[in-house]
Amino acid sequence: MVINEKKIHFWNGNKSPTRRNYEKQLLSLCVQEAGITDADIIVDECDYPAAEDEGNIFSKGCDLLVSVAGNQKFSGKPTTIIEIPVCRGVLGHRLLVIPQKQAERFANINSVRQLQQMTIGIPATWADADLFRHNDFNVSEKGSLDDLFMRLLNQEFDYIALGANEIESIFAQFSGEKAGLLLEPTILIYYPLPLVFYIHSDRQDLVSIIESGLTTAIANGKHESLFEEHHPNLINRLALRTRTTFRLTNPYLPDPLKNFCPTL
Template sequence: MVQFWNGNKSAIRQEFEWKVLQLALQQTKPNQLINNDLTDHPNAEDEGRVFAHGTDVLVTVAGNMKFAQGSYLMLPQPLCRGLLGCRLLIVHKSRLKEFSSLGEAQLKKLSIGIPATWADAELFRVNQYHVVEQGSLEERLIAVQNRECDYMALGANEAEAIVAQFAHLAPDLVVEPTLMLYYPFPLVFYCHPEKHDLMANIAQGLELCMANGELDALFEQTYGSDVRAVNLYQRRVFHLTNPILPSELAYYQSELLPT
């Protein structure tokens, strides 16, 4: 039984990443049983120790600093076309006009709400954004609703779904339609450092899924309509640097960036 830890993320990411692992292992180990562990770990220390507590594989952003160097094997194959690094702003609907005319320097002075332990909090700080890092995703959304925070920035693969999911708690939040923040933020598989065979099976399976079109089909099925709906190619883009990218992905850029 392969233990796949799939917690601490949005439901739409959980669904996609679970299906990617299933697709990959079906190619190389068709009878392999996989446990989809959706346990959330509320603090970074617990999350960073999941491999010491039975986890075999997970998906995370490349270079995630919660995991100590040497405590995992990384498969440097981006899984989601860099979509998670295409960040859309979640704002109060009464402020749409204000945000549509903001420059980058002005945006940096406003407060961005980021849930505690999220890997991109330090990235925003390095890029000189005013970060309020605390609480859960739900609590940060309510803070924007109550104007205790100015905005959140969520992946284009999840922004609309999260606004809809929490509409009963934050009914005045919308996805801002004109801006996008971009930083290279590829999702990759991390494996237990002793699970070389599992890593090899996933790597081979992913290669086969890319060659036969199944990975592209899954992306389209999960995210295609949402990506088209948010008009990524028609937005103003503010570029941020990502200081935690590992050397294998140092020059990575999403294929979804406007040209």
């Protein structure tokens, strides 16, 4: 593998536009805070609908990416993980999209068993599918994020669960309210799901750069400022502290992050 140390190939696909924008700017911030001024960051936002293709992204010229810690698609791949959460754990705070006509049904849910007896819709290749199945949920894993809302309207499943950091923009992007869908206001499904950097094992130079830059940005407050820029007043606006919360387990976290608990 021929390495040009000034070039950084960042794969940023298979995720919502909200996450793409935040993670792209976060990478630039990390490089900047590490004192690197001449890096050429090449961003690849190609989506890979097959899990096998996504899992092989590091053999296609990718130097680094951001994904959930413990993503099984990258298990056994030539990577180094920087085990510092980059988005305060908000992705693991899942809020629901439901049909408006089902609002009363969901407002009366008071046990996780009621949600398990329904069916959740998840796009193909998303790491959440394995996690929900591990927690005994009925999962309909199929298609892409682009067709997820139409599948819900077609009654292929009962609800969608998206991260608090992206659900509003995705809902607006797909005109959820006009289509007869609702951002459910009372329920929160939580599981530890920190986002972290994965770096190709041949790019150990990037490990020190990203770890140093991220640590510095967290210490000097620039990471928090970037988070707030992309997720303004998120915790209060979506009432993350006061919803009825159903906690799930995540068996896929690496050991250093098994006790990860975000502070909201």
